[in-house]
Amino acid sequence: MTQRLTVIGTGYLGATHAACMADLGFEVLGLDADKDKIARLAAGDLPFYEPGLEPVLRRGLANGRLRFTTSYEEAAEFGDVHFLCVGTPQKPGEYAADLTYVDAAVGALAPLLHRPCLIVGKSTVPVGTAARLAETVARDAPVGGDAVLAWNPEFLREGFAVQDTLHPDRIVAGLPGEQGAAEHAEKVLREIYRTMIAAGTPFITADYPTAELVKVSANAFLATKISFINAMAEVCEAAHADVTKLSEALSHDDRIGGRFLGPGLGFGGGCLPKDIRAFMARAGELGADQALTFLREVDEINIRRRIRMVDLARQLLGGSFADRTVGVLGAAFKPDSDDVRDSPALDVAATIRAQGGRVTVYDPRAMENARRAQPSLDFASSALGAVRGAHVVLLLTEWREFRDMDPADLSATVAERNIVDGRNALDPERWRAAGWNYRALGRP
Structure with a gap:
């Protein structure tokens, strides 16, 4: 019998997972406490921008395989497999992850589990969380040991989420220590992901802590690689070298490779920054803080790129932003996304505004989120509108629209032809x- 799936949490991860699982032929019920979000999803309206996802969502709704609810009771009765896809943001004023939503979801679901089921965590959590949640399920679920917990970390890239869900590069299954429970969880997960496995996707089984460490370790490595090339950009500026040529030369070494070796303004978003900080915090709790002290420098290098961007812009304006107009192209933390969480672009724009500059921002997709995050900034409806009368233009998110701009078109609009390319x-x-x-980070 085909398993019926619930997806608890319908943010970026959950909505994507629910829609894609329905597209694979499963009956799926998405659950969220946010009534407005559920109403939008049920109407086929994504609360965020992700290329290619909306048609998948609407297809699932149209064929009846995908529904949404705010009721844990309905989800507990419906589901054979419950995917936990709730957020784990950074705690205010701390590095540690906030597990409030994970704990609340398991706390609400477990007492309602009256028949055998598998709970599958996909959220990025500190190592040790799965074992603790398994104890909660064993204690609170009326079905007892027939409610089994597994951990199956997600590896989605914003802008490629549908592809990464339907054609993942690996599937990791963190299984419980009890042999019978582990065999059952593995069997169920192999059945759910059978099409990916048949296509050659590696299926890796591990214990809970190893599975939990995979995602944060991957993000820590990628953040380190990004900050490494940006540290080299600092050296290049001091030595009057070109970091883009340096990156190109390094990329031809098979041991290094060119991915995530693009110098520029650094990383942001809802994953890398908070995940490496939570990783450091958890390592400290485990007494292994010295193993990850390098991540503090990775984080600091990343922040320094934003400061350097502001400094370059100020230099082009003679040392002050006072009474000067700055046109900012980009607000999302990366192209093909409307996500402005910890966005380097928006951080730079807000910093310049705080230093007295008149700042106007344009982004092809992130305008609504940017306005909510930084209401003191001015916003334009086009790139030309953002740079009108500008004394300096900052390219801070590398949307294709900006990469393809004709400099002659902007020349007729700006007050002065100064541009800082934050993304090379x-x-x-x-x-x-x-x-x-023309100026850029890490280039003469």
């Missing part, structure tokens, strides 16, 4: 040939 996305010679004073 533009051709310097093209812009200089058009009369622009």
Whole structure:
């Protein structure tokens, strides 16, 4: 019999997982406490932007395989497998992850489990969380040991979430220590992911703590690689070298590779920054804090790129933002997303505004979220509108629309032809040939 799935939490991860599982042929019920979000999803309206996801969502609704609810009772009765996809944000004023939503979800679901089921955690959590939640389920679920917990971390990239869900590069299953429970959980997960496994996706079984460490370890490595090349950008600026050429040369070494070796403004979003901080906090709790002290420097290098971006812009304006207009292209933390969480672009814009600059921002997708996050900034409905009358233009998110801009088009709109390329996305010679004073992070 085909398993019926629930997805608890319908944010970015949960909505994507629910829609894609329905597209694979499963009956899926999405659950969230946010009534407005559930109403939007049930109407086929995504609360966020993700390329290619809305048609998948609407297809599931149309064929009846996908529904949404706010009722834990309905979810407990419906589901054979319950996926936990709730958020684990950073605690205010701390590095540690806030597990309030994870604990609340398990606390609400477990007492309602009256028949055998599998609970599958997908949220990114500190190591040790799965074992603690398994104890909660064993204590509170009326069905007792027939409610089994597994941990199956997600590896979604914003902008590629549908592809990463339907065609993952690996599937990791963290299984309980009891042999019978572990065999059952593995069997169920292999059945759910059978199409991916048949296509050659590696299926890796592990214990709870190893599975929990996979996601944060991957994010820590990627953050380190990004900050490494940005540290080299600092050296390049001091030595009058070109970090883009340095990156290109390094990328041809198979041991290093070119992915995540793009120098620029650094990383942001809802995963890498908070995950490496939570990783450091948890390592400290475990007495292994010295193993991850390097991540503090990784984080600091990342923040320094934002400061350097502001400094470059100020230098081009003669040392002050007072009474000067700054056109900002980009608000999302990366292209093909409307996510402004810990966005370097929005952070730079807000910093310049706080230092007296008149700042106008445009982003193809993130305008609504950017307005909510930074209401003191001005916003335009187009790139040309954002740079109108600007004394300096900052490219802070490398949307294709910005990469393809004609410098001549902007020349007629700005007050002064100064541009700082925060993502090393533009051709310097093209812009200089058009009369622009071009600067970029890590380049002479």
